[in-house]
Amino acid sequence: MSRPTPLRDVHEGLGATLTDFAGWRMPLRYGSESAEHKAVREAAGLFDLSHMGEIFVTGPQAAAALDYALVGHLSAVTPGRARYTMIVNERGGVLDDLIVYRLGDEEFMVVANASNYEKVGDELKNRAKSYDVVVEDRSQQYALIAIQGPRSQEILATLTDADLAGLKYYAGLPGLVDGRQALIARTGYTGEDGFELFVANQDAVPLWHTLMAAGEPHGLKPAGLSSRDTLRLEAGMPLYGNELSAELTPFDAGLGRVVKFDKPGDFVGRSALEAVKDDPPRRRLVGLVARGRRVPRHGYPVTKDGAVVGEVTSGAPSQTLGKPIALAYVDTGADSGLAVDIRGSHEPMDLVELPFYRRNK
Amino acid sequence: MSNIPEDLSYTKEHEWVSGVEDGLTVTVGITAYAADALGDVVFVQLPEVGSIAEPGDSVGEVESTKSVSEIYTPVGGEIVDINQAIVDDPSLANSDPYGDGWMFRVRMEGDPEDLLSAEEYAALTSGES
Numbered sequence: 001m002s003r004p005t006p007l008r009d010v011h012e013g014l015g016a017t018l019t020d021f022a023g024w025r026m027p028l029r030y031g032s033e034s035a036e037h038k039a040v041r042e043a044a045g046l047f048d049l050s051h052m053g054e055i056f057v058t059g060p061q062a063a064a065a066l067d068y069a070l071v072g073h074l075s076a077v078t079p080g081r082a083r084y085t086m087i088v089n090e091r092g093g094v095l096d097d098l099i100v101y102r103l104g105d106e107e108f109m110v111v112a113n114a115s116n117y118e119k120v121g122d123e124l125k126n127r128a129k130s131y132d133v134v135v136e137d138r139s140q141q142y143a144l145i146a147i148q149g150p151r152s153q154e155i156l157a158t159l160t161d162a163d164l165a166g167l168k169y170y171a172g173l174p175g176l177v178d179g180r181q182a183l184i185a186r187t188g189y190t191g192e193d194g195f196e197l198f199v200a201n202q203d204a205v206p207l208w209h210t211l212m213a214a215g216e217p218h219g220l221k222p223a224g225l226s227s228r229d230t231l232r233l234e235a236g237m238p239l240y241g242n243e244l245s246a247e248l249t250p251f252d253a254g255l256g257r258v259v260k261f262d263k264p265g266d267f268v269g270r271s272a273l274e275a276v277k278d279d280p281p282r283r284r285l286v287g288l289v290a291r292g293r294r295v296p297r298h299g300y301p302v303t304k305d306g307a308v309v310g311e312v313t314s315g316a317p318s319q320t321l322g323k324p325i326a327l328a329y330v331d332t333g334a335d336s337g338l339a340v341d342i343r344g345s346h347e348p349m350d351l352v353e354l355p356f357y358r359r360n361k
Numbered sequence: 362m363s364n365i366p367e368d369l370s371y372t373k374e375h376e377w378v379s380g381v382e383d384g385l386t387v388t389v390g391i392t393a394y395a396a397d398a399l400g401d402v403v404f405v406q407l408p409e410v411g412s413i414a415e416p417g418d419s420v421g422e423v424e425s426t427k428s429v430s431e432i433y434t435p436v437g438g439e440i441v442d443i444n445q446a447i448v449d450d451p452s453l454a455n456s457d458p459y460g461d462g463w464m465f466r467v468r469m470e471g472d473p474e475d476l477l478s479a480e481e482y483a484a485l486t487s488g489e490s
Contacts, residue, residue, distance in 0.1 A: 017400075032455070033426050034401045226400060226426055293404045295424050316426055317403040343429075 043219025044149030053117020059133035143204035148194030191235025236355030371482035
């Protein structure tokens, strides 16, 4: 039985198509997912992301514990800022990708994927044992509402006195939104400007309604997981379970930059990652754009001259490009003459640099 | 509750069929239930005019943002017409599944596969949703 979020009644009232995702009952779309995608690119969309995990790490050695537990250099992050980072196993395999917010000198919030947060919480507790810290999974107490799109700031500004204009990308500050305590973070997973609002469960429904009322005149629409997936794909952002897994290191995924070898002390996975960091990658993560209209999908083989040279990890019709797009792991050196085997027919693809879509700043 | 017109026949694969009664040429499309389940349809591939199909053959496919599904013909015979409008604008499958969103016409030979009445199809889809 999948778990509803605090916004279940809102979704049902809107007639959402619901889907089971990582043990949660989530809105897939409210109406047309294409219209939701377009709203986020051109105005704004409102997402229920309450399935994400929030794990708090607090105490005098919180920064040192995270430096050991994660591949990033969290002690170098100033309070109020956030980092994209990863947790890996001893072999360097990715257990999850994370956003870590430094809330204070001795307080961090680790945001993990819905499918992984229990594992991440357990690993963090285990890895922090010899440090003077408390690791607490508060995922059940927090709802997460994201407002994403170019008009997000002007919509949110009508409901808060917080300094949104001064809030940088990958920064977060506590503030009141419509009189409710929230962590206001300038982060997202859509390739657009936007904010993520971490609030107590009981504040989720009134906050959703207030945001919708403030945003509807600006074109704000509720948006489901279907559009979230096509938005992140256009932005070239990896999804755990598709582009990332325990079988791949951050280097395999082209994200070796998140591994901070120059931080002090050991960290879990350091020796395994040092051993592979300079290896020429056998495959690399690339973007493919279809010449035709059939859609490459997760698991389909990438071919060149009839031989398999890779595999699609995510694919969808791209509304912004007007063509199907895909992320795929493809053998190093296989850059042209590529096709994807779409149910027996080899459909030609062009390899492109990522991301597929970059917003105008 | 999806729209299920009384005057059409249906298949378990969520197609609708019209014109079965006169036994000549039938028209086939996908139901509103199928279109809702798929989400926004972005690509429709239809059979070639003049091709011959057996009842139950896969003759095309419908792709949405999230998934792809095959189109089966519930009757055998020659494909005599396809709807170029839905190839050009696949969203017709969502906006008008029983009208401008029709897919192909077959000159029927022999008996159709087991078809469902509107009432039977409504019972089938209420069990699935």
